[in-house]
Amino acid sequence: MKDQINAIIKKYDSDKSQLVSILQDIQSVYNYLPRSALDKVSKKMNVPRSQVYALSTFFRAFSLKERGKHIVHVCLGTACHVRGGELILDSLERQLDIKNGETTKDKNFTLESVNCMGCCATGPVVKIDEEYFGHMTNDKVEPMLNKYRGKQ
Amino acid sequence: MPRKLTSADDLKSLQTRLAKSLDSGKPRISVCNGTACRPYGSNPVVEAFRATIENKGLQDRIDFKVTGCHGFCERGPIAVIEPGNIFYQKVKPEDVAEIIEKTALNNKIIDRLLFEEPSTKTRATSQASLSFYKGQSRVILGNNLKIDPTNIEDYIAIGGYSALSKALFQYQPSDIIEIVKKSGLRGRGGGGFPTGRKWESCRNAHGDIKYVIVNADEGDPGAYANEGLLTGNPHSVLEGLIIGAFAIGSHQGFIYVRNEYPLALKNITAAMEQAEKLGLLGKNILGSGFDFQVRVNRGGGAFICGESTALMASLEGKVGEPRAKYIHTVERGLWDRPSDLNNVETWANIPLIINNGPEWFNKIGSPSNTGTKIFSLTGKVNNTGLVEVPMGIKLRDIIFDIGGGIRGGKKFKAVQTGGPSGGCLPESLLDLPVDYDTLIKAGSMMGSGGMIVMDENNCMVDVARYFLSFLEEESCGKCVPCREGILRMRQLLNEITEGEGKESDLALLEEVCQCLKDSSLCQLGGSAPNPVLSTLKYFRDEYEEHIKLKKCRAGVCKALITFSIIEEKCPGCGQCVKACPSGAITFLGKRKPVLLDQSKCIKCRTCFDICKMGAVKIE
Numbered sequence: 001m002k003d004q005i006n007a008i009i010k011k012y013d014s015d016k017s018q019l020v021s022i023l024q025d026i027q028s029v030y031n032y033l034p035r036s037a038l039d040k041v042s043k044k045m046n047v048p049r050s051q052v053y054a055l056s057t058f059f060r061a062f063s064l065k066e067r068g069k070h071i072v073h074v075c076l077g078t079a080c081h082v083r084g085g086e087l088i089l090d091s092l093e094r095q096l097d098i099k100n101g102e103t104t105k106d107k108n109f110t111l112e113s114v115n116c117m118g119c120c121a122t123g124p125v126v127k128i129d130e131e132y133f134g135h136m137t138n139d140k141v142e143p144m145l146n147k148y149r150g151k152q
Numbered sequence: 153m154p155r156k157l158t159s160a161d162d163l164k165s166l167q168t169r170l171a172k173s174l175d176s177g178k179p180r181i182s183v184c185n186g187t188a189c190r191p192y193g194s195n196p197v198v199e200a201f202r203a204t205i206e207n208k209g210l211q212d213r214i215d216f217k218v219t220g221c222h223g224f225c226e227r228g229p230i231a232v233i234e235p236g237n238i239f240y241q242k243v244k245p246e247d248v249a250e251i252i253e254k255t256a257l258n259n260k261i262i263d264r265l266l267f268e269e270p271s272t273k274t275r276a277t278s279q280a281s282l283s284f285y286k287g288q289s290r291v292i293l294g295n296n297l298k299i300d301p302t303n304i305e306d307y308i309a310i311g312g313y314s315a316l317s318k319a320l321f322q323y324q325p326s327d328i329i330e331i332v333k334k335s336g337l338r339g340r341g342g343g344g345f346p347t348g349r350k351w352e353s354c355r356n357a358h359g360d361i362k363y364v365i366v367n368a369d370e371g372d373p374g375a376y377a378n379e380g381l382l383t384g385n386p387h388s389v390l391e392g393l394i395i396g397a398f399a400i401g402s403h404q405g406f407i408y409v410r411n412e413y414p415l416a417l418k419n420i421t422a423a424m425e426q427a428e429k430l431g432l433l434g435k436n437i438l439g440s441g442f443d444f445q446v447r448v449n450r451g452g453g454a455f456i457c458g459e460s461t462a463l464m465a466s467l468e469g470k471v472g473e474p475r476a477k478y479i480h481t482v483e484r485g486l487w488d489r490p491s492d493l494n495n496v497e498t499w500a501n502i503p504l505i506i507n508n509g510p511e512w513f514n515k516i517g518s519p520s521n522t523g524t525k526i527f528s529l530t531g532k533v534n535n536t537g538l539v540e541v542p543m544g545i546k547l548r549d550i551i552f553d554i555g556g557g558i559r560g561g562k563k564f565k566a567v568q569t570g571g572p573s574g575g576c577l578p579e580s581l582l583d584l585p586v587d588y589d590t591l592i593k594a595g596s597m598m599g600s601g602g603m604i605v606m607d608e609n610n611c612m613v614d615v616a617r618y619f620l621s622f623l624e625e626e627s628c629g630k631c632v633p634c635r636e637g638i639l640r641m642r643q644l645l646n647e648i649t650e651g652e653g654k655e656s657d658l659a660l661l662e663e664v665c666q667c668l669k670d671s672s673l674c675q676l677g678g679s680a681p682n683p684v685l686s687t688l689k690y691f692r693d694e695y696e697e698h699i700k701l702k703k704c705r706a707g708v709c710k711a712l713i714t715f716s717i718i719e720e721k722c723p724g725c726g727q728c729v730k731a732c733p734s735g736a737i738t739f740l741g742k743r744k745p746v747l748l749d750q751s752k753c754i755k756c757r758t759c760f761d762i763c764k765m766g767a768v769k770i771e
Contacts, residue, residue: 019469020452024411051470058471058628059452061411077373078568078604079530081618087757094733094756115371115455115622117412118379119188120528120602121225121536130414134191138758139731 068110077116080123156431158439170309186221189228200245220384225537239279240265296384304426307387315503320440328399334510336522341495344588354482357490362402365493371455372571375602377526378496382416386423392502455626474674518544521587531605548582562607570599573679575686611708612691617645619683634677653699707770719745721767728759
């Protein structure tokens with residue numbers, strides 16, 4: 001882990017103003033921000049731990065908890081809301097048997113809501129990893145999840 | 153990649169050469185692969201085109217382009233074929249071979265892929281003749297169709313970077329500021345502050361080091377105009393930024409991109425690399441002696457970072473909290489140095505103004521609201537997508553002419569503009585001209601161009617509650633009025649939507665709203681009351697119904713509605729029985745209406761969505 005973190009910090013020349021980008025890169029490697037990684041960033045860059053922690057908790061893009069193999073993002077932006085985005089979230093919570101922000105026991109899925117993904121015309125929208133699903137309805141939720149459950 | 157350009161003439165000769173190859177006379181197919189087309193499966197369509205062209209050895213006979221957003225997102229994936237400007241919608245991989253064979257090579261139209269106008273049932277062949285595009289003036293977005301955003305040569309071929317060359321070699325910085333001032337361009341991020349004046353203040357501010365910043369942290373949920381622009385034509389934004397930096401006297405720029413826009417991030421980063429290789433960015437741009445560097449920063453998914461001081465704090469590597477603006481950021485912004493921050497769309501307007509002159513820009517729009525504005529038209533409207541219209545156009549024209557009216561023949565209820573800082577406007581205000589000042593007077597605002605249409609099935613109290621819960625989460629917590637005020641308002645609205653509201657709540661809501669307006673530190677808090685105040689002003693009867701009659705006429709607020717089966721309409725097909733997640737519906741045999749157990753019903757709406765007979769009633 002040490003080498004990976006060092007490489008990321010080096011990529012940004014240890015520039016303190018690039019802390020958010022550094023944390024984002026770390027998260028893209030581990031899927032979340034491990035505590036030990038934050039400690040290393042603090043030490044290596046000579047930034048107080050409190051500042052690293054403040055950034056990691058202020059921005060909703062960051063997670064301090066380990067996340068699942070697949071990240072399910074359900075959009076709750078206005079355009080998705082008026083077309084029933086919250087009902088899709090309810091349905092995902094029921095099917096995955098977790099609440100928004102939680103990870104399934106088998107660590108396969110993490111469910112998170114986002115405020116807009118920039119494809120409002122196709123709402124309600126769900127994104128799993130890099131794949132987008134538009135015009136979602138409750139009955140499309142299960143087949144969509146099944147694609148990522150290892151059975152087609 | 154051509155060699156590095158070291159003079160204005162270098163750029164000109166490259167442009168001439170590239171423009172010539174553009175006019176090769178080959179048929180051209182442009183396929184949209186913008187973010188909004190991806191949920192429809194535009195990636196497989198693009199792959200199918202590539203593979204078919206390659207397999208048939210047609211690389212030399214067909215010019216194939218993968219472009220950014222075409223605007224008519226409702227009908228994606230979209231392919232436009234030249235000559236003829238033929239517009240195909242909802243294209244699937246299996247249509248690809250036929251499009252190439254019939255249309256591209258033999259000029260034949262494939263009827264089934266044309267768009268049918270819902271009002272007249274006619275099928276128009278050319279894109280320009282569709283009602284969706286007819287009322288628009290796509291001076292900025294129009295170029296999306298002509299270029300592959302990942303290829304700088306495409307942008308140069310259509311005249312890209314000629315405005316930069318003009319600015320560097322024909323004008324003094326003060327001339328450029330004068331031109332922008334004369335154009336009347338106002339900040340497209342929502343505030344509407346005159347761009348030229350902002351630049352001038354920053355240029356005149358004391359200090360050697362100055363910064364220019366692109367605000368691409370489009371945080372308004374329901375707005376994606378900046379995404380479409382930055383993804384589809386990143387060079388136009390970059391060119392505007394370099395011109396602005398030259399005018400202001402800045403040598404370092406920043407582009408702050410939302411974390412949720414991976415494609416925009418990828419395309420702008422590639423654009424910068426290519427521009428630098430060609431000598432259009434970096435040291436001694438086009439041999440003019442002007443140096444300018446740019447850095448891209450990713451946002452972290454915080455709405456507040458769209459506010460200028462919060463964005464700058466975030467650029468400094470700090471938590472994105474705003475500060476009071478006793479001293480403007482053009483004097484002391486990023487690292488306490490003079491900083492000019494403009495929205496993506498504002499920057500993209502600059503090359504057009506420099507190339508065509510301020511008089512040209514003045515002719516578009518209305519006198520104190522010049523130019524065009526891009527809106528993301530979404531919600532319950534037939535034709536959703538990105539629309540670019542002259543300022544001052546009526547709301548009605550956008551929603552009913554371009555947008556094609558309300559989906560499913562439902563009744564229009566409201567249009568929401570300006571995101572969480574804006575408001576909801578009713579039908580009686582549909583003839584208002586869309587400009588900065590009129591929208592503010594009506595209790596809403598322009599914002600970054602979200603336009604969300606709502607119909608009779610949307611509850612206005614629920615919409616207000618939605619925005620407040622969004623803002624509650626996004627409030628940075630630094631000042632008390634915003635942190636506590638929004639929380640209290642959201643609690644009151646929750647109670648009302650749950651049927652536990654009191655008549656005194658409405659006066660209390662108004663009082664808290666006033667407090668936030670008067671005493672919040674930044675505009676997030678100061679404008680947070682707008683969704684509540686505008687709905688209270690125009691839809692007060694809905695609030696009163698929730699409180700006094702415990703009724704939600706739109707059938708949204710779960711605590712106030714019940715689901716039931718209309719027995720005469722139910723054929724007993726059993727679809728809803730299978731779909732019901734709580735087992736509340738029982739199958740009683742074929743051709744017998746199903747039975748819904750109210751005590752088990754979780755009001756998830758699944759049965760309502762799935763029933764094709766309209767046999768589920770919401771009261």
